[in-house]
Amino acid sequence: EVLLTQSPATLSVSPGERATLSCRASQSVSSDLAWYQQKSGQAPRLLVYGASTRATGIPARFSGSWSGAEFTLTITSLQSEDFGFYYCHQYNNWPPTFGGGTKVEIK
Amino acid sequence: QVQLKESGPGLLKPSETLSLTCTVSGGSISNNNWWIWVRQVPGKGLEWLGEVYQSGTNNYNPSLQSRVTLSVDKSKNHFSLKLTSVTAADTAVYYCATGEKWLAPFDNWGQGTLVTVSS
Numbered sequence: 163e164v165l166l167t168q169s170p171a172t173l174s175v176s177p178g179e180r181a182t183l184s185c186r187a188s189q190s191v192s193s194d195l196a197w198y199q200q201k202s203g204q205a206p207r208l209l210v211y212g213a214s215t216r217a218t219g220i221p222a223r224f225s226g227s228w229s230g231a232e233f234t235l236t237i238t239s240l241q242s243e244d245f246g247f248y249y250c251h252q253y254n255n256w257p258p259t260f261g262g263g264t265k266v267e268i269k
Numbered sequence: 270q271v272q273l274k275e276s277g278p279g280l281l282k283p284s285e286t287l288s289l290t291c292t293v294s295g296g297s298i299s300n301n302n303w304w305i306w307v308r309q310v311p312g313k314g315l316e317w318l319g320e321v322y323q324s325g326t327n328n329y330n331p332s333l334q335s336r337v338t339l340s341v342d343k344s345k346n347h348f349s350l351k352l353t354s355v356t357a358a359d360t361a362v363y364y365c366a367t368g369e370k371w372l373a374p375f376d377n378w379g380q381g382t383l384v385t386v387s388s
Contacts, residue, residue, distance in 0.1 A: 163331075194372070196374035198315075204380075205364055205379060205380055205381050206364075206378055207378070208376050211374035212374075217374075217376065249314065249315055251315075251374065251375070253368075253373055253374060254372065256328065256372060257317060257328070257330055257331065258317050258372065260314055260315040260316070260317065261314070263314045
């Protein structure tokens, strides 16, 4: 089973600033990694898949990148609606697994 | 895009069987999608429970395999989750979701339903 380690656990960011979230896989998952946003009381929402492709309707301030088994989600100019939890998910190896999440909170 | 909605009892006693249904609207369950269940213990992360295809082919999380059963009912356009011998550790929000193929991102989610296990 592929272990996904997300860091940091909590990220405090001021509105308008950049947020950088990391997800490290315990083995290669190629680019088969997705990012989800989850707000309190809501279901997760797909943001990015294929490590760098934004899902339909996702603003351009969200971008994904990767190098080897290290994946990054960058949110430029954080908006108030961007605060919440973010999870990575690998779907290269069965079973699919999720990272433990990063909470993005208002600084 | 299809809409997904979970339904089922919200309160169970230990040792009972959890049964949830996910109704698919705005599309057919008989397309090429895989139908997924994910749960989230309050305050914790996401856990993939299993997946089922329209043919009934299914795969389960190895940690729960002995207790989980997924099925599809094409006539009702829904799929279901059964989890036997529940304990307090199974208290969670249960989500149904879908992916366009096997091993794919989950691009569509239900709103989730809280199931509490308590005596």
